[in-house]
Amino acid sequence: xTILFFARRFxxxxxxxxxxxxxxxxxxxxxxxxxxxxxxxxxxxxxxDYHLDSRSARLTGKIGGIExxxxxxxxxxxxxxxxxWKELWRLRKIVLNADVIHCHDVFFWxxxxxxxxxxxxxxxxxxxxxxxxxxxEKAIIMHKIAEVLSKGNICVxxxxxxxxxxxxxxxxxxxxxxxxxxxxxxNSTLAKINRVIxxxxxxxxxxxxxxxxxxxxxxxxxxxxxxxVYGDGSLKAExxxxxxxxxxxxxxxxxxxxxxxxxKDYEYVFCSRYLGILEAMICSKPVFxxxxxxxxxxxxxxxxxxxxxxxxxxxxEIAASLKNVISGKSKLNTDGAYGWVKDKTWENLVNVYLKLxxxx
Numbered sequence: 001x002t003i004l005f006f007a008r009r010f011x012x013x014x015x016x017x018x019x020x021x022x023x024x025x026x027x028x029x030x031x032x033x034x035x036x037x038x039x040x041x042x043x044x045x046x047x048x049d050y051h052l053d054s055r056s057a058r059l060t061g062k063i064g065g066i067e068x069x070x071x072x073x074x075x076x077x078x079x080x081x082x083x084x085w086k087e088l089w090r091l092r093k094i095v096l097n098a099d100v101i102h103c104h105d106v107f108f109w110x111x112x113x114x115x116x117x118x119x120x121x122x123x124x125x126x127x128x129x130x131x132x133x134x135x136x137e138k139a140i141i142m143h144k145i146a147e148v149l150s151k152g153n154i155c156v157x158x159x160x161x162x163x164x165x166x167x168x169x170x171x172x173x174x175x176x177x178x179x180x181x182x183x184x185x186x187n188s189t190l191a192k193i194n195r196v197i198x199x200x201x202x203x204x205x206x207x208x209x210x211x212x213x214x215x216x217x218x219x220x221x222x223x224x225x226x227x228x229v230y231g232d233g234s235l236k237a238e239x240x241x242x243x244x245x246x247x248x249x250x251x252x253x254x255x256x257x258x259x260x261x262x263x264k265d266y267e268y269v270f271c272s273r274y275l276g277i278l279e280a281m282i283c284s285k286p287v288f289x290x291x292x293x294x295x296x297x298x299x300x301x302x303x304x305x306x307x308x309x310x311x312x313x314x315x316x317e318i319a320a321s322l323k324n325v326i327s328g329k330s331k332l333n334t335d336g337a338y339g340w341v342k343d344k345t346w347e348n349l350v351n352v353y354l355k356l357x358x359x360x
Contacts, residue, residue: 004098010039029065036067107146125154132205159298175349197266199276202233207290213315230259281337308337
């Protein structure tokens with residue numbers, strides 16, 4: 001079967017959707033399917049929104065057996081959708097010849113083709129919500145259009161049903177590489193004592209400043225923790241300045257492609273996104289997640305693994321939760337977290353996609 005994915009970003013860029021499409025695609029190729037991805041051409045790779053895992057990685061051709069087609073969508077403005085449609089028209093033979101078309105959030109890319117090829121099956125994965133904002137009516141309508149015109153859909157998180165009214169065919173929360181990550185060393189005493197790892201973009205929705213403020217509160221109360229930050233974003237300069245002003249031991253590492261492999265070396269994990277949380281859970285590490293609005297609260301609290309992690313609104317709650325865990329007053333159920341996540345493998349997630357597409 002020929003499977004075509006539409007995704008705004010793809011490897012070697014770093015992010016949850018990028019990794020999701022890559023890992024699913026590689027495994028589909030191993031099963032004998034032809035897989036192609038149409039994605040945007042990297043813009044300014046020195047900027048905050050576009051970043052490469054490896055400068056030597058191939059931007060076109062094949063990656064892991066996946067055929068890559070990059071379109072020049074230009075800047076983010078009102079005309080962008082027309083430039084995308086023009087670029088896709090140039091690649092229309094790829095679209096026409098695909099047996100399965102699957103959109104990762106960007107269903108509007110395929111909208112004109114749905115009119116032209118109405119009987120052709122298309123599917124959608126809804127990965128999240130609009131950045132740091134409560135979804136507006138336009139976003140809800142676009143989700144509903146994608147749902148209605150798709151033969152089936154996958155929702156990453158139950159919160160999408162509540163906030164967008166989406167009726168999912170399947171609900172997932174991401175996946176982990178079981179064979180790669182699960183080793184006895186994760187339960188050893190080799191982790192860096194009193195060291196924390198932060199995973200995610202340095203933006204408001206990932207809570208970087210709240211985590212730093214929590215460390216400052218703990219320092220004032222006699223508990224010093226060192227933090228390594230793996231990520232980049234618009235709040236980097238402010239985060240660096242805050243750390244210096246408050247004498248915090250924080251090392252900003254930038255975007256690192258294999259950051260998840262380093263989780264095992266830390267005692268605690270700061271993360272508020274599903275993929276990073278699952279990768280911490282498979283390492284049996286205590287996770288401290290933060291939310292800053294109602295939809296992010298549901299994103300975390302409606303997840304089935306919510307009882308196994310710490311979920312906080314602000315720096316005071318983060319600091320209190322950390323202090324309780326450090327002092328032994330309370331304990332996060334890392335064994336329960338590991339038990340829940342251990343079968344959430346990429347191989348099993350591929351089977352969800354195949355079931356959605358009715359492919360054996």
